[in-house]
Amino acid sequence: MSRIPVSLDPWQPRARHLEFEGDLGPEDLPRLRADALPGHPLQVHAQFRLERGSLDEMRLSGTITGELWQTCQRCLQPVIWEFRLEADAVLLPPEGTPAGMSEGDDFVELEADGLLRPAVWIEEEVLLAWPLVPRHADCKPAAEPEFEEGEGGENPFAVLEQLKQSGPERGGS
Template sequence: MSKTFNPRHLDVAAFAHAKAELSGEELLQKHERLAQELHGPAGDLTVKWQAQGESRSAVDGSVRPAIHLRVQAELPLTCQRCMDAVLTPIMVDRHFVFVPDEDTAATLDDESEDDVLELSADFNLLGLVEDEVLMALPLVPSHDECPTGVVHSAQTDDFDEAAEEKPHPFAALAALKNKKP
């Protein structure tokens, strides 16, 4: 008999023990924090993900329940040079090892190459997918070469005109100095 697993309420230990696999394609608009990072509305854009339950050796030598997570997406982000949309591929391929409590997770996480999380019988895998995509976003999205010209100056045409219209603050003093009694 095979067990059906729910990615929103995942029993991590049972999932890993069964060496089960889950995969899906989620609409970006279902991930509110991720949708806020996009250039424009999410529409029908999706995130593809795959999770494989497994057992992995932790740095303390014990064998722990684990999840191998792969995520793939192409997101339209805002180019920070030209402010147009730039299609950015996002790839995540990570292992997560689960331990009984938060203190153990904090201790092992510093020494482990894998991320170490607290074991849960009600784990939100889709929340982890969103978190990992958010962390994989580039700090400064940009085109290799922007399709439109980029203005490399903070000044605009009316900036120079405004500077010319302003009277010089010492002009009145110069007029007084030149005035002879």
């Protein structure tokens, strides 16, 4: 097993059938660091491999695990998001989509220089799985809304109905 490199050429035979594993920190994942809760750890562990698929395509597969701290959108307190992502994607070669691939397949576009940047790919996988509304499973809102009966004046639809009825008379000339 090899450490996760900064970049690698997936088309080189020596990169195939190798398994890469390692931990990535905040300095490796700038977009996650920017969205994670400051002052809490950002831990991501990845294990992946490059292999030729049955249609002679290059596949990138593996597991990404970790934990991120975010702000709960209900109680506004820190909440931890623990994740385990199973990735399996086809690398797009410079000449385009490999023959036999379907739209249902996940694809990974390489950088302009044809290299794979594992940290960028890992960060994108985590961002795609990021919860839209992070919250605790069993929390209460930070403040209950206070409504009193009759608050807010008249019903806006009733006001519109009155305006409609008191408007200028319609008729032909």
